Amino acid sequence: MTASDTTVSRPGGTSATGTAPPARTRRGRHAALLIGLAGVLLLVCLAAAGTGQVQISPAEVLGSVLHRLGLPVGPLPEAAQGENALWVVRFPRVTLAVIVGASLGCAGALMQGTFGNPLAEPGVIGVSSGAAVGAAVTIVTGVSALGGWTIATAAFLTGLLTTFAVYAMSRSDGRTEVVTLVLTGVAVNAIAGAVLGLVMFFGDADAVRAIAFWQLGSLAQATWGSVLVTLPCAVLGIGAALTAAGRLDLLALGERPAHHLGVPVERLRLLMIGTTALLAASAVAFTGVISFVGLVVPHLIRLVAGPGHRTLIPASALGGAIIVVAADLAARTLIDYQELPLGVLTAVVGGPCFFWLLRRARSRAGGWA
Template sequence: MSRLARGLTLSLILAVVVVAGITLSSVIGQLAISPAQVAGSLLRAVGIDNGWAPDDPIIESTLWVVRFPRIVMGLVVGAALAVAGAVMQAIFGNPLAEPGVVGVSSGAALGAALGIVLASAGLSAFTSSWATAGLAFAGGLGATLLVYAVSRSNGRTEVVTLLLTGIAINAFAGAGLAFLLFAGSAASREQIVFWQLGSLNGSRWQEVAIVAVVSVAGLVVALVIAGRLNLLALGERSARHLGVNVEALRIGSIILVALLTGVAVAFCGIIAFVGLVVPHIIRMAIGPSHRPLILASAIGGGALLVYADLLARTVVAGADLPIGMLTSLIGGPFFFFLLYRQRKRSGGWA
């Protein structure tokens, strides 16, 4: 298949997968709602009166207060994480770089946890939710800068160094989280545990809006720099010879990754491996060119989280599993597989 045909096929598959995922997530749950009622309710919301729309206020509120914000949150958080993964892999020149694996997510979670503990110490609700988001971003940024500074040499990142740096940062952030668990009140403890496991449960429209704005803005920036990210694959020197301001691109990309990961972690906790699995599969399907890769990853990441969240809230009746646990259950083995393949190909861990 030509590249264009592959791209079109992939777009079609993704579109079907996303629409199916949204429909399933709207329909399935403790309260069964028919697809016609969902369609009717959506049409009424945009001002078209129709016979399908549900009259039952419970169905209306289930859709608009519980399910829809959760679905949209899944879409935008998945997009943010997948795009962050693709950008991070590009600047590290390594397909194994991922915010969760290298410790950016746990850095952000540490920041968020700090925010929670400080909030319980007496900040107002409004300031505290912003403080949490801001500290999550700061934690993510700090972790990204640290990984970047430690694991790169001569413009390349070796797998071993990258993963060892990730271990160190995850260990440090884990210890920090443990301390905050120890020091915090019972209520903040519960919230911190929630952050560590990740969940889309209880997503509210205001939060969805913040994540959506950051995700879409981040996606646009990522698409703008995509051409330069391609050149970076040649190595930093060659990219510079082709007119790329490598230093600016690097710093900009790091901030972008921290922002996307930070906003996702701040509202939904650690949801690992999305940024690893999604860009990898897309790359296998349509090749590594970054503009289509980033766009398709955004959609694919959103779709993945919508399905993962559907699983999380339906697989055990009456319980809401943490979504971060599910993605790690799938992503962990996938990561093993990638390591194994890379090792087989390059004959070592370099």
């Protein structure tokens, strides 16, 4: 045996050559990615909270938060309405943007992992279209049993019901085929689109404008009440997704290998579909349809972190939050005294981005397969 055939171990786990084991290097890189995304999210939130008709510096934003937490550190807003602007208008909006973006990003990663399909996103299983129908019917009929919460509640419930209707109709002989579920979702989305068109046809001008505004997506109606409703749904959904991350990695090997490795494939799919429905329905209930976040963000994360769901899920949640907060900031500041539709803005940016990803995949690997 020659000296080149041996390596000397060191206390830190590196060899005499000074190279770290690939697994440790990979874990360090993934941890750095998550920390970096969290830092970017914090900076974007500070910028979003301080930008508006009443300008507040990031130091004043952070100082206001610390003072509310009982820590008299940092400056308070100098503007007369600074505190009210932060705590009544901007913080609820930024917080809801974080929750919605994290929910949609996580839901997209779950859908793509569960179906093994890079084109999968929450809208495929009817969440968005079902929620849109529920909101539209409520607007046209004028039902207000729950006051200001009526539309959001109707959107949330119909989004969940549509998702489980798609799942029930795609089952056969006690199992669900991915292709059948996706095609069923396409058919249900088409039916929901037709119903939505009929509802708008029979509605008056005010109702049509309200439905169109809801479909375009906006965070203008954000309140602390909507935050308190969506936050538990996001925490529960992302927690369930993280718990299933290891099994999703095994499912990526294929249904049969995953089953032989002890993964209850059908039960896992049902759980992940329910989790996706919870995340997406709670998100769109208060904001309307925000497109392309759940589709594009997981692909962008995979370029850096790879396909492992233990990193992909939290990174997609952080990435989705960054995208929605930044897009909402642009939507309300690009044009003076006007607010662009948030869903339109994310589609304008997300569409070309997804096209670039498609071209990249085709040039490097011959396609998505």
